[in-house]
Amino acid sequence: MSERMQLDHLAVVLCRPRYPENIGATARAMCNMGLGDLIVVAPENCDLTRVLKMATHAAAEVIEQMVIAPTLADALAPFNFVVGTTARLGKQRQVIESPALLADMLVPVSRKNRIAIVFGPEDRGLTNEDLRLCHWLVNIPTADFASLNLAQAVMIVCYELFRACRQQSEEHVPRLASRHELDGMYEEVKEILLRISFIQPDNPDYWMNPIRHFFTRMQLRAKEVSIIRGICRQIRWYSAKRYQDGCDSKEG
Numbered sequence: 448m449s450e451r452m453q454l455d456h457l458a459v460v461l462c463r464p465r466y467p468e469n470i471g472a473t474a475r476a477m478c479n480m481g482l483g484d485l486i487v488v489a490p491e492n493c494d495l496t497r498v499l500k501m502a503t504h505a506a507a508e509v510i511e512q513m514v515i516a517p518t519l520a521d522a523l524a525p526f527n528f529v530v531g532t533t534a535r536l537g538k539q540r541q542v543i544e545s546p547a548l549l550a551d552m553l554v555p556v557s558r559k560n561r562i563a564i565v566f567g568p569e570d571r572g573l574t575n576e577d578l579r580l581c582h583w584l585v586n587i588p589t590a591d592f593a594s595l596n597l598a599q600a601v602m603i604v605c606y607e608l609f610r611a612c613r614q615q616s617e618e619h620v621p622r623l624a625s626r627h628e629l630d631g632m633y634e635e636v637k638e639i640l641l642r643i644s645f646i647q648p649d650n651p652d653y654w655m656n657p658i659r660h661f662f663t664r665m666q667l668r669a670k671e672v673s674i675i676r677g678i679c680r681q682i683r684w685y686s687a688k689r690y691q692d693g694c695d696s697k698e699g
Contacts, residue, residue, distance in 0.1 A: 473598050
Protein backbone atom coordinates (compact mmCIF):
# COMPACT_ATOMS: atom_id res chain seq x y z
CA MET A 448 0.00 0.00 0.00
CA SER A 449 1.36 3.44 -0.90
CA GLU A 450 2.03 5.81 2.02
CA ARG A 451 2.18 9.58 2.35
CA MET A 452 3.71 11.72 5.07
CA GLN A 453 1.26 11.97 7.99
CA LEU A 454 1.59 15.63 8.97
CA ASP A 455 -0.75 15.21 11.95
CA HIS A 456 1.82 12.81 13.45
CA LEU A 457 4.53 15.51 13.37
CA ALA A 458 5.39 18.13 15.98
CA VAL A 459 7.88 20.98 16.00
CA VAL A 460 9.80 21.37 19.27
CA LEU A 461 11.62 24.62 20.07
CA CYS A 462 14.17 23.97 22.79
CA ARG A 463 14.91 26.96 25.05
CA PRO A 464 14.10 29.70 22.48
CA ARG A 465 15.21 33.18 23.52
CA TYR A 466 12.88 35.48 21.60
CA PRO A 467 9.07 35.40 21.53
CA GLU A 468 9.07 36.70 17.95
CA ASN A 469 10.77 33.49 16.80
CA ILE A 470 8.06 31.41 18.47
CA GLY A 471 5.41 33.38 16.59
CA ALA A 472 7.26 33.20 13.28
CA THR A 473 7.70 29.44 13.78
CA ALA A 474 3.94 29.05 14.28
CA ARG A 475 3.31 30.99 11.07
CA ALA A 476 5.76 28.81 9.12
CA MET A 477 4.10 25.67 10.48
CA CYS A 478 0.65 26.96 9.53
CA ASN A 479 1.89 27.68 5.99
CA MET A 480 3.00 24.05 5.65
CA GLY A 481 0.07 22.30 7.31
CA LEU A 482 1.62 21.46 10.69
CA GLY A 483 -0.22 22.31 13.90
CA ASP A 484 1.59 20.79 16.91
CA LEU A 485 4.10 23.15 18.53
CA ILE A 486 5.96 22.40 21.77
CA VAL A 487 8.16 25.01 23.42
CA VAL A 488 10.70 23.88 26.02
CA ALA A 489 11.71 26.29 28.80
CA PRO A 490 11.39 29.49 26.75
CA GLU A 491 13.49 32.41 27.97
CA ASN A 492 10.67 34.81 27.13
CA CYS A 493 7.18 33.77 26.05
CA ASP A 494 5.42 37.14 25.89
CA LEU A 495 2.21 36.11 24.13
CA THR A 496 1.58 39.62 22.81
CA ARG A 497 4.86 39.54 20.93
CA VAL A 498 4.38 35.90 19.95
CA LEU A 499 0.93 36.50 18.45
CA LYS A 500 2.07 39.62 16.64
CA MET A 501 4.55 37.54 14.61
CA ALA A 502 2.26 34.55 14.29
CA THR A 503 -0.50 36.71 12.74
CA HIS A 504 -4.18 35.84 12.94
CA ALA A 505 -3.84 32.81 10.64
CA ALA A 506 -1.48 30.97 13.01
CA ALA A 507 -3.18 32.03 16.26
CA GLU A 508 -4.67 28.54 16.65
CA VAL A 509 -1.18 26.99 16.65
CA ILE A 510 -0.23 29.31 19.53
CA GLU A 511 -3.47 28.61 21.41
CA GLN A 512 -2.75 24.86 21.29
CA MET A 513 0.99 25.27 21.96
CA VAL A 514 2.41 23.15 24.80
CA ILE A 515 5.04 24.52 27.20
CA ALA A 516 7.34 21.83 28.63
CA PRO A 517 9.88 22.25 31.47
CA THR A 518 12.57 20.01 29.94
CA LEU A 519 13.34 18.47 26.56
CA ALA A 520 13.06 14.97 28.02
CA ASP A 521 9.54 15.77 29.25
CA ALA A 522 8.57 17.18 25.86
CA LEU A 523 9.83 14.15 23.95
CA ALA A 524 8.55 11.41 26.29
CA PRO A 525 5.43 10.52 24.24
CA PHE A 526 7.17 10.52 20.85
CA ASN A 527 8.29 7.40 19.02
CA PHE A 528 10.87 9.09 16.81
CA VAL A 529 12.95 12.24 17.36
CA VAL A 530 14.96 14.26 14.83
CA GLY A 531 17.36 16.95 16.02
CA THR A 532 18.64 19.81 13.89
CA THR A 533 22.33 20.73 13.97
CA ALA A 534 24.67 23.08 12.14
CA ARG A 535 27.74 21.18 13.35
CA LEU A 536 29.06 18.14 11.57
CA GLY A 537 31.57 15.58 12.83
CA LYS A 538 32.38 11.91 13.06
CA GLN A 539 30.53 11.65 16.38
CA ARG A 540 27.39 13.01 14.72
CA GLN A 541 25.60 10.81 12.22
CA VAL A 542 23.87 13.55 10.26
CA ILE A 543 21.46 13.48 7.33
CA GLU A 544 22.78 16.35 5.22
CA SER A 545 19.51 17.27 3.52
CA PRO A 546 16.04 18.11 4.89
CA ALA A 547 14.59 16.76 1.62
CA LEU A 548 16.23 13.37 2.18
CA LEU A 549 15.09 13.41 5.81
CA ALA A 550 11.50 14.04 4.78
CA ASP A 551 11.52 11.16 2.31
CA MET A 552 12.97 8.85 4.96
CA LEU A 553 10.30 9.87 7.48
CA VAL A 554 7.33 9.08 5.23
CA PRO A 555 7.06 5.38 6.23
CA VAL A 556 7.93 6.17 9.85
CA SER A 557 5.13 8.73 10.13
CA ARG A 558 2.28 6.33 9.48
CA LYS A 559 2.26 4.68 12.91
CA ASN A 560 4.67 6.84 14.90
CA ARG A 561 4.63 10.29 16.47
CA ILE A 562 7.65 12.27 15.27
CA ALA A 563 9.25 15.33 16.90
CA ILE A 564 11.54 17.72 15.00
CA VAL A 565 13.70 19.56 17.53
CA PHE A 566 15.31 22.98 17.03
CA GLY A 567 17.81 24.39 19.51
CA PRO A 568 18.19 27.90 20.96
CA GLU A 569 19.15 30.69 18.59
CA ASP A 570 22.63 31.34 19.96
CA ARG A 571 24.00 27.85 20.67
CA GLY A 572 21.84 25.18 19.08
CA LEU A 573 21.20 21.82 20.72
CA THR A 574 23.69 20.56 23.30
CA ASN A 575 25.28 17.11 23.20
CA GLU A 576 22.92 16.09 25.99
CA ASP A 577 19.95 17.22 23.87
CA LEU A 578 21.24 15.32 20.86
CA ARG A 579 21.41 12.06 22.83
CA LEU A 580 17.62 12.12 22.88
CA CYS A 581 17.46 12.13 19.07
CA HIS A 582 17.28 9.14 16.72
CA TRP A 583 18.51 11.11 13.70
CA LEU A 584 20.16 14.48 13.14
CA VAL A 585 19.61 16.70 10.13
CA ASN A 586 21.70 19.55 8.78
CA ILE A 587 20.52 22.36 6.50
CA PRO A 588 23.32 22.94 3.96
CA THR A 589 24.37 26.58 3.57
CA ALA A 590 27.21 28.59 2.09
CA ASP A 591 30.09 29.81 4.28
CA PHE A 592 27.73 31.58 6.70
CA ALA A 593 25.91 28.69 8.38
CA SER A 594 23.79 30.60 10.90
CA LEU A 595 20.07 30.57 10.05
CA ASN A 596 17.29 32.43 11.81
CA LEU A 597 15.29 29.93 13.88
CA ALA A 598 12.03 30.46 12.01
CA GLN A 599 13.84 30.23 8.66
CA ALA A 600 15.23 26.84 9.65
CA VAL A 601 11.78 25.68 10.73
CA MET A 602 10.29 26.82 7.43
CA ILE A 603 12.89 24.93 5.37
CA VAL A 604 12.32 21.68 7.23
CA CYS A 605 8.52 22.08 7.32
CA TYR A 606 8.45 22.76 3.58
CA GLU A 607 10.24 19.48 2.87
CA LEU A 608 7.88 17.63 5.20
CA PHE A 609 4.90 19.18 3.41
CA ARG A 610 6.39 18.27 0.03
CA ALA A 611 6.78 14.67 1.20
CA CYS A 612 3.10 14.51 2.19
CA ARG A 613 2.26 14.97 -1.49
CA GLN A 614 4.32 11.96 -2.53
CA GLN A 615 3.85 8.25 -1.95
CA SER A 616 6.11 5.56 -0.50
CA GLU A 617 5.71 1.77 -0.53
CA GLU A 618 7.90 1.22 2.55
CA HIS A 619 6.29 0.44 5.90
CA VAL A 620 7.61 1.05 9.43
CA PRO A 621 5.61 -0.30 12.44
CA ARG A 622 5.07 1.59 15.69
CA LEU A 623 8.38 2.19 17.43
CA ALA A 624 9.17 2.50 21.14
CA SER A 625 8.46 5.95 22.57
CA ARG A 626 11.20 8.25 23.83
CA HIS A 627 10.05 7.54 27.41
CA GLU A 628 10.33 3.78 26.87
CA LEU A 629 13.79 4.11 25.30
CA ASP A 630 15.12 6.37 28.07
CA GLY A 631 14.01 3.85 30.70
CA MET A 632 15.77 1.08 28.80
CA TYR A 633 19.00 3.09 28.43
CA GLU A 634 19.07 3.80 32.18
CA GLU A 635 18.73 0.08 32.97
CA VAL A 636 21.36 -0.89 30.39
CA LYS A 637 23.74 1.76 31.79
CA GLU A 638 23.22 0.53 35.36
CA ILE A 639 23.98 -3.07 34.39
CA LEU A 640 27.03 -2.16 32.30
CA LEU A 641 28.39 -0.07 35.18
CA ARG A 642 27.79 -2.94 37.60
CA ILE A 643 29.79 -5.38 35.47
CA SER A 644 32.47 -2.71 34.72
CA PHE A 645 31.82 -2.80 30.98
CA ILE A 646 31.67 1.02 30.86
CA GLN A 647 33.64 3.52 32.93
CA PRO A 648 31.91 5.22 35.89
CA ASP A 649 33.69 8.60 35.46
CA ASN A 650 31.79 9.46 32.25
CA PRO A 651 29.20 6.74 31.55
CA ASP A 652 27.22 8.78 28.99
CA TYR A 653 30.31 9.02 26.77
CA TRP A 654 30.63 5.22 26.76
CA MET A 655 26.89 4.81 26.25
CA ASN A 656 26.85 6.88 23.03
CA PRO A 657 27.96 4.00 20.72
CA ILE A 658 25.40 1.75 22.38
CA ARG A 659 22.68 4.35 21.77
CA HIS A 660 23.73 4.62 18.11
CA PHE A 661 23.59 0.83 17.82
CA PHE A 662 20.04 0.60 19.18
CA THR A 663 18.92 3.64 17.17
CA ARG A 664 19.88 1.91 13.92
CA MET A 665 17.71 -1.04 14.97
CA GLN A 666 14.58 1.15 15.40
CA LEU A 667 13.31 -0.80 18.42
CA ARG A 668 9.65 -1.60 18.97
CA ALA A 669 8.05 -1.33 22.41
CA LYS A 670 8.01 -5.13 22.84
CA GLU A 671 11.74 -5.33 22.03
CA VAL A 672 12.50 -2.60 24.59
CA SER A 673 10.51 -4.59 27.15
CA ILE A 674 12.58 -7.70 26.38
CA ILE A 675 15.88 -5.85 26.82
CA ARG A 676 14.70 -4.34 30.12
CA GLY A 677 13.61 -7.81 31.25
CA ILE A 678 17.10 -9.16 30.49
CA CYS A 679 18.64 -6.32 32.53
CA ARG A 680 16.37 -7.08 35.48
CA GLN A 681 17.22 -10.76 35.30
CA ILE A 682 20.96 -9.99 35.28
CA ARG A 683 20.45 -7.70 38.28
CA TRP A 684 18.50 -10.39 40.15
CA TYR A 685 21.00 -13.12 39.32
CA SER A 686 24.04 -11.07 40.35
CA ALA A 687 22.36 -10.15 43.65
CA LYS A 688 21.47 -13.80 44.25
CA ARG A 689 25.02 -14.98 43.54
CA TYR A 690 26.36 -12.34 45.91
CA GLN A 691 23.94 -13.42 48.64
CA ASP A 692 24.76 -17.10 48.06
CA GLY A 693 28.45 -16.26 48.50
CA CYS A 694 27.74 -14.44 51.75
CA ASP A 695 25.64 -17.33 53.05
CA SER A 696 28.34 -19.88 52.23
CA LYS A 697 30.93 -17.85 54.13
CA GLU A 698 28.69 -17.63 57.17
CA GLY A 699 28.04 -21.41 56.94
